[in-house]
Amino acid sequence: MNDKLPDFAKGDGLLPAIVQHALTGEVLMLGYMDEAALAKTRDSGLVTFFSRSKQRLWTKGETSGDVLKLVELTIDCDADTFLVKALPAGPTCHTGTTSCFGNDVAPALGFLAELDALVASRHADRPEGSYTTKLFDGGIRRIAQKVGEEGVETALAAVAEDDEALLGEAADLVFHLMVVLRARGLGFERVVQKLASRHR
Numbered sequence: 001m002n003d004k005l006p007d008f009a010k011g012d013g014l015l016p017a018i019v020q021h022a023l024t025g026e027v028l029m030l031g032y033m034d035e036a037a038l039a040k041t042r043d044s045g046l047v048t049f050f051s052r053s054k055q056r057l058w059t060k061g062e063t064s065g066d067v068l069k070l071v072e073l074t075i076d077c078d079a080d081t082f083l084v085k086a087l088p089a090g091p092t093c094h095t096g097t098t099s100c101f102g103n104d105v106a107p108a109l110g111f112l113a114e115l116d117a118l119v120a121s122r123h124a125d126r127p128e129g130s131y132t133t134k135l136f137d138g139g140i141r142r143i144a145q146k147v148g149e150e151g152v153e154t155a156l157a158a159v160a161e162d163d164e165a166l167l168g169e170a171a172d173l174v175f176h177l178m179v180v181l182r183a184r185g186l187g188f189e190r191v192v193q194k195l196a197s198r199h200r
Contacts, residue, residue: 017083022086031047071087119179
């Protein structure tokens with residue numbers, strides 16, 4: 001959290017807490033925190049609110065198991081709203097959706113973070129029958145060869161095929177690029193960081 005101290009007096013002891021998916025940027029839910037909820041969130045690493053309906057502290061997922069694992073907590077410029085970045089361990093909403101605002105509110109590019117996390121889990125777990133596992137088992141040279149093949153196919157589609165074919169080849173290229181980066185111990189966010197550093 002930044003250096004500002006939360007001004008709980010502004011909200012009669014309760015401040016809104018916007019929960020955002022730490023990888024995708026998707027807004028997951030809105031809850032309220034009092035000082036005790038804030039302290040428990042920090043101490044436990046699990047996002048905890050003050051439930052206005054139950055009139056008590058409530059750790060998200062305490063009965064369902066669908067907890068929110070704290071990644072970062074910041075406060076806004078007026079010191080009266082929290083932004084909580086978290087990793088959900090299941091659906092956030094009691095209706096079963098990823099977000100309390102529905103399943104279609106994630107930023108489109110946020111899916112790249114989900115896919116990169118999946119590639120990372122395939123690299124670590126190597127599930128049998130997975131195409132990604134087969135790529136990792138083939139070694140860096142084979143993965144690099146696939147990146148080259150997909151790059152050529154994307155270039156050819158750009159000049160000789162329709163938009164749908166180009167999009168398909170571009171998707172294959174991005175996926176294999178994620179795999180080769182992970183094989184080298186790098187996440188796709190490092191590419192994003194490099195791009196961002198060139199435009200600041």
